[in-house]
Amino acid sequence: MLLAVLVMGGLAVLIAAALGLATSWLSADGNDAVEQINALLPQTQCGQCGFPGCRPYAEALAAGTANINQCPPGGDATIKALGRLLGKKPVAPDPAYGLQKPQCVAVITENACIGCALCLEACPVDAILGAAHFMHTVISAECTGCKLCVAPCPVDCIDLKNLA
Amino acid sequence: MIFASGIAPHWRTQHTVPVMMRQVIYSLLPGITAYIWFFGIGVAVNCLIAAVVAALTEASALLIRGRPVKLFLSDYSAIVTAILLALCLPVVTPWWVTASGSFFAIAVAKHLYGGLGFNVFNPAMAGYVAIMVSFPEYMTHWTAPNIGDIDYQPLSALATLQYIFTGVLPDSLTIDAISRATPLDTVKTELGMMLTMGEIRANPLFGDLGGRGWEWINSAYALGGFWLLFRGIIRWHVPVALLGSLLVMAGAGYIIDPATHPGAGFHVFSGGTLLCAFFIATDPVTCTTTNTGRLIYGAGIGILIFMIRTWGSYADGVAFAILLMNMTVPLIDRYTRPKVYGRPPTGKEQRSHG
């Protein structure tokens, strides 16, 4: 009886140790993990997840301090992909971080633009062309629809148009 | 002239699911006929009980799940499961044991997993194992074949019916009197008693290859299996891999120690090997899908059958071998994918871009 208990207990300890070692030896390298996670995110740099950009969110996911369902532009496809990469179960998108909206691009109403260059600074992908006191315009092909340019504009001349 | 519409392709196969299942039933008929010849009508009665219970269970399950009853009942898959289960049971199994097994097979092993196409475990084998562990005593009441020259009086048809439905035997008999060990049982027990194979085979129950009677039944199953291969209902990979690996293992055992290993012919022609090879292991839902995967799957079953028969505590390891390999099917499927057109041949899973 004692022998049986010792054998089973010993086996359990051995297997647990093996699994623990495997987790640390075979897991992805720190930086690599962030790169892989970042590659799955939609790169709108919109900040809706609560982090200032996609890379900080990726870093938080790698550290385990964020959930996989915080990215509205990514939608279900990103949640599934993140779940598969990180070994987590896919869950519904968290509405506290916003709802997934259709793809849109920003458009500047040129009549109203005063050339203040505040939106140039705000765009995370440099999709706004222009300079101080010169007309600003959005390069539609590069715009990711993150809406970060709308708030800084002092004359509210930036609108978002649905692509769909 | 106005014409009707449809989507391409406009030609489909004639081998629909009901057609395939019916062909399986037809190709089991030679085996069932041989079984009735040697063991009496009990097997037919068991098939009937199992089939009726299976059909009722399937209809109820479909109604409860809100699925189209007529469509799924008329595909005969429940009947095939029931017959395969009944063929694994002793002839004098009480009706309620057969019914429980059939109910478990359809309700639990098939519909709780999602119905046709979604079950992981072979329903017939799952049902068999369920009644094997729940009613072990009834599963040992095997009878001897009607071959005339052994000291055995087989039950009459009426007595068989009476026992199956009421559990009452004719006055002069007890259940122990009519039960005999199967050839596989005999080999296992007597090897355990340190007899040699030569001595064991001297028993009049043993024929040229397997047990007498049993070898005819298994040959009839093989005949049915060849018919299925010919019609293209099944492919050769699983039966060949299963029988091949079993032959190799049994042959090796026989060569190494003929006194304690019965040899390849015995393994193939006794128990449920040929039934398994052509009908149970080839069940498309629980089998792997690629050809390479099927070879691995069949080989695994053959090896497990040999291992359980030789070193396990059950006389026939077919059911457990099938269930164990069913568990590995998703893994085998994952790693035996063929190379997609246009991709370089590497060992890893390929993506179109990094």
Next chain:
Amino acid sequence: MCPQTNKPAAYDPQPPRPEWGIRPPTRKTGSLKLPILEASPPRWVVIPIEQCLGVSARAIVTPGQHVLTGEPIAQADSVTGTDPGPKLHASISGEVIGIENNMVPGTSAHREPCIVIRSDGKDETYSEYKNLGDPLQMDAGKICTLIAEAGIVGLGGALFSTAAKLQNSSGIRMLILNGAECEPYITCDEMLLRERARKVARGAQIMMRALGAPDTVIAIESDMPEARVAIYDAIEELGDDRIHESVVTAKYPAGGERQIIQLVMGEEVPEGALQNDIGYVCHNVATAAAIAEFFDEGRPLISRIVTVTGGGIETARNVDVRIGTIMADLFELIGGYYDVSSHLIMGGPMMGVCLPNDELPVTKATNCLIIMKSRELSPPRQEMPCIRCGECNQVCPAQLLPQELLTASKQHDMEALDTLGLNACIECGCCDYVCPSYIPLTAQFTSTKLEFRAHESGMQRAAHARERYEARASRLQQEQAERDKQLQEQVDAVSGTDSIDAVMKRVASRDKKP
């Protein structure tokens, strides 16, 4: 390539027999009995203006204008930007009645602008294309321009601009002319090869000149012995030893572009690449014949061979019919309907499109019209769940696993679809054909591909946005570093050895001075 002879692999006496594919009943003998009928010009034609894949076109005639047979009536835009867009020509002579929206044959019953011409009964030919000169002396660019002028597009059904396909090619090792008509019922290419093989060979010569290709191989199936002999004789007659013949196994879908390259040359087109990238160009044999007709006879693409067959037509045969002929008129011409039929399929039974009625015009893409009685079709059945029989995996010509693709597509699992290679699917219908559960696999994959491609392009946009973001971040960092450096230099320039206290004393003493 066969290593011993360095010629196409199918030169081996045993053409490679692939594991994939199916052998459905061919049903070709009916339409092969009679020779090609040259249809007389119909009384009126309805010619859809857009008959080139992927580009729009404009009419260059006006209602009321009189046109001759072969006169240009529409111009399509350039496909790549550098090639001349193909033209469209009047297939009969007469008066342009109007440019109206008409229903055209296709996957959906949509209406497109068509030029309607009423015949004047004379069939006078436009003579500007005669005497163009010897194409084998022209340079490649001129040949392509003239091919576009002739309105020649891919006659295998794709309608891709032939000039565009010939123009953007360099380093081509082999021109492959695809005569492997693998779908049941269709025999137009086989009849063309039997009766007009010389035109095909001549077209091959002209295309080789345009491509700069050293060799041509004409691929046919093993169940076309008469065509094989005809091609051999034609090549002998032309005396051109650069043209070869190759026989492939008569399996469906051996005639698919990627499959024919695999069977004839033994190479696979890599994923994401085009056939040009590995040095091959594939064209249909009818396209080659059309090119020869234009350069040798001055006849632009105004007609094509259509197989009319099926249980519902009185006489099955191949007809050389003018583009724009209404199908009902065509059927009348060859003897009319035999019986009431349930389906009219444009194409073959595996990939063909069901047409709603017979008032539609014949276009450049119409290779076959099957008037099917309902007993020739498989009766529809309710779909059942997948029983994992694996038959679909056996027959897929792209070596995919349709069974796993189905699961992944129902779950909208984009990563799995990528791993399983959804983009390699050619939508041939082999998996549907063998499925015992009657699951509409091809339709499922067609619709999933749209979703998958949208997802892929989203991933590419995201990668692109990430590059721009990182470029911007590094630019800002660099600017900040430069500013810091400048500031530091200024600080260094000023500070020297003096401390703040010494400076204050100096200022104070300066202030004190009178």
